[in-house]
Amino acid sequence: MRPRKPAWLRLVAPKGSETLKAVVCACGRWVVEDREGVWSRWDAQVLGAAELPVVLILHRTLAELVPGVHGCRLVEVCGVHGLHADGQYLAAHDCTQGVIDGRAYKPPHRKARRHDLSFLPSSSDIQLTADPWSRLLFNQQEGNQS
Secondary structure (H helix, E strand, O other): OOOOOOOOOOOOOOOOOOEEEEOOOOOOEEEEEEOOOOOEEOOEEEEEEOOOHHHHHHHEEEEEEEEEOOOOEEEEOOOOOOOOOOOEEEEEOOOOOOOOOEEEOOOOOHHHHOOOOOOOOOOOOOOOOEEEEEEEEEEHHHHHOO
């Protein structure tokens, strides 16, 4: 008898997802199958900062879970580049190796999912004209003065 599908897999790979599918491997374990580009299989255990040393010692490939509009997408991590202490990762599936203990997927808070728009220049009203719709960027205004 195969194990039940974890409920959190529906958040990672929803029913209509084209790229991520939750399937049962031939070894009997639930895996997340990435069908974007080259197909790959990932263990259905979310790994955090506490499990990263074990993964690196075992030389397992990692993929970061990046939340999106319709489920998640996976971004492969190359070595230690791209690892974040607050990131959530999946380890590559290997039927001959045991599963690294992890936890269930927890989507980030809504505040964390908002886009950071601080890089955009701010604007101010031009006081010289009567047109209320005219605006001038601070960067352009500083460039004209010099």
